[in-house]
Amino acid sequence: MCYSVFAGIEMMQLKRKDASIFPPLFVSWQPGNYQPTVKRTEDAFQACNDIVACFQERARVERQYAQQLSEWSNKWKPVVDSSPLYGSLMKAWQCFLSSADRLASLHASICRSLVSEDGDQVRTWQKDSFHKKLFGGFKESQDTDTGFARAQKPWAKRLKKLDKARRAYHKVSRKEQVAREREAHAQGNPDVAIDKQKKIQEERELAQLESEKVRARYEKVLEEVNRYAPRYMEEMESIFDQSQDEERKRIVFLKQAFLSIHKHLDITNNESVRAVYNELHNTLMAIDEQEDLRWWKNTHGPGMPTDWPHFQEWTPPKKAKKGKKDVEKKGTIERSVMIGGVRVRALYDYVGQETDELSFKAGEEFLKVEDEDDQGWCRGMKDEGWEGLYPANYVEVVV
Numbered sequence: 001m002c003y004s005v006f007a008g009i010e011m012m013q014l015k016r017k018d019a020s021i022f023p024p025l026f027v028s029w030q031p032g033n034y035q036p037t038v039k040r041t042e043d044a045f046q047a048c049n050d051i052v053a054c055f056q057e058r059a060r061v062e063r064q065y066a067q068q069l070s071e072w073s074n075k076w077k078p079v080v081d082s083s084p085l086y087g088s089l090m091k092a093w094q095c096f097l098s099s100a101d102r103l104a105s106l107h108a109s110i111c112r113s114l115v116s117e118d119g120d121q122v123r124t125w126q127k128d129s130f131h132k133k134l135f136g137g138f139k140e141s142q143d144t145d146t147g148f149a150r151a152q153k154p155w156a157k158r159l160k161k162l163d164k165a166r167r168a169y170h171k172v173s174r175k176e177q178v179a180r181e182r183e184a185h186a187q188g189n190p191d192v193a194i195d196k197q198k199k200i201q202e203e204r205e206l207a208q209l210e211s212e213k214v215r216a217r218y219e220k221v222l223e224e225v226n227r228y229a230p231r232y233m234e235e236m237e238s239i240f241d242q243s244q245d246e247e248r249k250r251i252v253f254l255k256q257a258f259l260s261i262h263k264h265l266d267i268t269n270n271e272s273v274r275a276v277y278n279e280l281h282n283t284l285m286a287i288d289e290q291e292d293l294r295w296w297k298n299t300h301g302p303g304m305p306t307d308w309p310h311f312q313e314w315t316p317p318k319k320a321k322k323g324k325k326d327v328e329k330k331g332t333i334e335r336s337v338m339i340g341g342v343r344v345r346a347l348y349d350y351v352g353q354e355t356d357e358l359s360f361k362a363g364e365e366f367l368k369v370e371d372e373d374d375q376g377w378c379r380g381m382k383d384e385g386w387e388g389l390y391p392a393n394y395v396e397v398v399v
Helices: 003-014 024-029 035-081 086-127 139-188 194-265 271-285 289-300 325-340
Strands: 343-344 365-370 376-379 387-391 395-397
Touching: 024 194, 035 086, 035 139, 035 194, 086 194, 086 271, 086 289, 139 194
Parallel strands: none
Antiparallel strands: 343 365, 343 395, 365 376, 376 387
């Protein structure tokens, strides 16, 4: 630091009667002015608490949304299944509900990620980076505060000495000014005796000498302060740089934490979400009026199988032997099933990929109307009339 620059600033300050005792050049490093830098540690700790609380609440929003999607899907499934729609239109409507179930699972997983991954990550880092003291506060902030205070102690002593010298100089300067004014008033005044004028002149000369002496002492103290200033700034900047480095680490970590949260929340790049909506879009585009009309014609129109009337011989009913009613009843049921198809139950969810495939949920029952082919496919028919192919190993026979 240039002495002349600092001295010039100090001299400008001296012209103000209410001037601060601290040089303006060091406003940032006046005693105690480093506290905002020290407080950053506690502020960062609180910010971590707020971040965790913020995204825990977002996790609850995700969980509630997942629950609402599931409730909506479950509410409308029986309505859709019993709807008068059929064929590819029915399949498209059902796909909206199955898509909602899959999205519900996705948002439930987002909820878990925000809590168990992101929240735990911040908490763990917070525990490792902030060490609480027994009587409050953090070791990191105390170390920074101690470093600043130790660097400022000799500087504060010099400023105190400088302020004392400045006030002493200002005091004698005022005294000298008063003496000069008295001397000017006495000169040429016939009412003031010569001896009195001489005495006033001597008082002014003494005040001037004292002022020059005190000024010299003040300038000497100021010079000492100026010589110490570079060392003071170096020590303060060293502590400040350490604090900056700790703050840099906090910013870098929180940036990564925010990026992780963004990754979990950004469903636009999620392959599962794209798959859900691509499948839904393909199902909607697969709505085929010709295929649906053909199915209706073959099921409820001229193309349906017709059992024309024919002569039937009368056969006397066989009497069931005692103790064999249940066996005979079961045999009757089996014969009727074999005529109209075999009742099967789905073991897993299946969503048809083509328009001639059958979609179903695990636990759903329907009829198998054609046996398994060489490629492992069967043909089935739902109670509402929808018919199509399905993987044979996805179902089991209802006993």
